[in-house]
Amino acid sequence: MNTSENLMRATPLNACKAYVQCGSTASARGWFDNGGFARVLRKRRRILTTIGAAVLIGSNVCTTIIADARVTRFVVEQRQPYAGGAQFGDAGTFERLVGTASFEVDPNDPLNAVIVNLDKAPRNARGMVEFTAPFWIVKPVDMSRGNQKIWYAINNRGNSDLAFRATLADVPTLMAKRLELGFAHVDAGWHGDGIANPGHLPTTNIFTLPLIVAPWKPYEAADTNTAHATMTVRDRQDAPRTTIPPDRWAFGQCATGQGGLVPTTSDLCLFDGFQANKMYELIYTAKNPIVMGLAYAVTRDVGSFVRYQTQDDFGNPNPLALSPTQIGIRRSYTWGSSSTGMYLRDWLYLGFNEDEAHRKVFDGASINIAGTHRLFANVQFAHPTFYSRQDANHDYTSNSYPPHTFAVTTDPISGITDGILKRPATDPFVMQIDGDLELWQFKGSLHVADGLGRPVPTPANVRLYFISGASHGQIGQGVLSGPLDAAAPGACQYGQQRTNPVDATRRALVVAMDNWVDKGIDPPASNYPRLENGTLVPLSQIRATFPTIPGFQAALMLENEVNLLNFGPSFNSRGGLEEILPPIAGGGYQLFQARLDEDGLPVSGVRQMEVRVPLGTNTGYNMRAAPRLPDQCGLSGAYFPFATTQAERIATGDSRLSLQERYGDHTDFTLAVMRAAKDLFREGFMLNEDAIRYIQTAASSAVLR
Structure with a gap:
């Protein structure tokens, strides 16, 4: 997908306001890591007293003011062949549509009352709030050949599964499987703070940084007097802050230092220059917050329109309808990964799976690699692209308030009784898929164990799957990590995984979800x-039992600790206004990690092929290189290949068996893969076609030849 389209097609940007204009301003916090990227943690404080205009803009959403908790206009503006006209199973050829949806939401409707600042947004003559969003659809050219079902794939920071694909080879394997099964795919813009201007934060010493790195739109400073703001610097996330004197920095651009200062409200100039591998935090007074909670209404109302309506208010057809009088859609599912998995957890919690007609929007929700985080987009001055990690943004909102669980439970730290799924009439079937990293960084253990280390239940309409040995996201296509080397470490201390081939499991679970809901x-x-079966253990046990791997310092391993955060009385589990910055840390939660075997691989969860027949130790954990050691290395995992022979491993002091000790020769290795593939197929975590692919890959590999 090209940038201009991805970030709302650029041309309307100047035509749309990007804010709720405030009569009174609010405090904000920005945070920068000059180790190659920037972070703005938050913008918030007092409640707004007057509002001049309320609209969304950006990476996926722009508002021009319209609304009634529904889609009023759905206009297709572009239509093109998908994947060069490739055939996908019985569904035949697909096409890609691009267009704009217009919305009205009623601020007095109880379903919308949860949206922060919606009551302050401008209204049309009918008392509704209006906005627009781009949409993308990939559908069978002949809808009657499809399966009359939808996958609504929520884009991550504007990166959509529904991007243009020129050839079949360009289509990701998970997407290809869903197309082969006949699913139509839908996505719509929701991210209200993007701009059509990609950028990267340099790692060299520089004088000027934007308040937030492109392509995200910063909240402008309402007060540029630096004496009224606080800027600090530190070496690591948990290191003490040092305040930078207000006369050593300014709001503005200064490419050559203080002498070249050009004042602005959206840039930051440090007169002595920003240093690499330092963390900078700014608490300042911001203005013009976006009504970011309308993002959730976009997903609800587009999802409802394409499922239930044959046309919009102006007679424009629903492109997924079979005819002007027959919708034809039988089932609808949604998918969110990483940040958009957090988005879906929050979206479900806030009740957005119920449309204005009180119908269920999605029958099933597939949530991928989100841990127990929620996005907290429904916050004044929200920046939903950012999330809590051990090494950055540690006290960000995604880490702040229960519920952590799908079931309604009582959180022992806060005393709050709540759950993500508490509306049986409209709650969907849910599958959540996490990997190793989601336990280390996104507090995955809180799914199944509360903050005091007591088991918690999982509802009958929820499945939790832990993919052993998996890092975060899709590193590369393919199967079977190479036996001889890891990928370059980059900013990490240890070599990274060359592949994170979890798509085989995800593809199998697409079929399982549809069978669950439809059949x-x-x-x-x-x-x-x-905890009940001993496969969830404290960090101290991981440190004590991790195998001896040359160069790896298990004693330094850290997890993303979590405390109940107090942002003030106007902030709660549903979002709101953050008045205390930085937040006050309250009681801590006990976290746990997956128990490991003698190779450093989890003994539980869905043990994918790379864990059942390993060529090395794949982990969802890595450390940052100096000077940030031993912080976790963002969302990167690590790969530690096995030695080929016993002599090699003994010479290096590696406690893990070598390839020869494990498998003997190439034939036995291939047979081990064959047995594991059959087991995974029988267990429902691998499709037959992927089992064949693994066996063929093993047979043709160079392992022990």
Whole structure:
């Protein structure tokens, strides 16, 4: 997808306001890591007293003011062949549509009352708030050849699964499987703070930084008097802050230092220059917050329109309808990964799976690699692209308030009784898929164990799957990590995984989700580490039992600790206004990690091929290189290949068996892959076609030849 389209097609940007203009301003906090990227943690403080205009803009959403909790206009503006006209199973050829949806939401409707600042947004003559968003659809050219089902794939920071694909080879394997099954795909813009201007924060010493790195739009400073703001610097996330004197920095641009200062409200000039590998935090007074919670209404109302309506208010057809009088859609599912997995957890919690007609929007929700975080987009001065990690943004909102669980439970730290799924009439079937990293960085253990280390239940309409040995996201296509080397470490201390081939499991679970919802066939039981069977253990046990791997310092391993955060009385589990910055840390939560075997691989969860027949130790954990050691290395995992022979491993002091000790020769290695593929197929975590692919890859590999 090209940048201008991805970030709302650029041309309307100047035509749209990007804010709710405030009569009174609010405090904000920005945070920068000059180790190659920037972070703005938050903008918030007092409640707004007057509002001049309320609209969204950006990476995926622009508002021009319209609304009634529904789509009023749905206009297709572009239509093009998908994947060069490739055939996908019985569904045949697909096409890609691009257009704009217009919305009206009623600020007095109880379903919309949860949206922060919606009551302050401008209204049309009918008392509705209006906005627009771009949409993308990939559908069978002949809808009657499809399966009359939808996957609504929520884009991550504007990066959509529904991007243009010139050839079949360009289509990701997970997407290709869903197309082969006949699903139509839908996505719509929701991110209200993007701009059509990609950029990267340099790692060299420089004088000027934007308040937030492109392509995200910063909240402008309402007060540029630096004496009224606080800027600090530190070496690491947990290091003490040092305040930078207000006469050593300014709001503005200064490419050559203080002498070249040009004042602005959206840039930051440090007269002595920003240093690489330092963390800078700014608390300042911001203005013009976006009504970011309308993002959730976009997903609800587009999802409802394409499922239930044959045309919009102006007679424009729903492109997924079979005819002007027949919609034809039988089932609808949604998918969110990483940040958009957090988005879906928050979206479900806030009740957006119920449309204005009180119908269920999605029958099933597939949430990928989100841990127990929620996005908290429904916050004044929200920046939903950012999230809590051990090494950055540690006390950000995604880490702040329960509920952490799908089931309604009582959180022992806060005393709050709540759950993500508490509306049986409209709650969907849910599958959440996490990997190793989601336990280390996104507090995954809180799915199944509360903050005091006591087991918590999983609802019958939820499946939790832990993918053993998996890092975060899709590093590369393919199967079987190479046996001889890891990828370059980059900013990390240890070599990274060359591939993170979790798509085989995800593809199998696409089929399982559809069978669960549409045919009543139960999917595989939840498979997540748990306290009850001893597969969930404290960090101290991981440090003590991690195998001896040359160069790896297990004693330094850290997890993303979590405390109940107090942002003030106007902030709660549903979002709101953050008045205390930085937040006050309250009681801490006990976290756990997956128990490991003698190779450093989890003994529980869905043990994918790379764990059942390993060529090395794949982990969802890595450390940053000096000077940030031993912080975790963002969302990167690590790969530690096995030695080929016993003599090699003994010479290096590696406690893990060598390839020869494990498999003997190439034939036995291939047979081990064959047995594991059959087991994964039988368990429901691998499709037959992927089992064949693994076996063929093993047979043709160079392992032990």
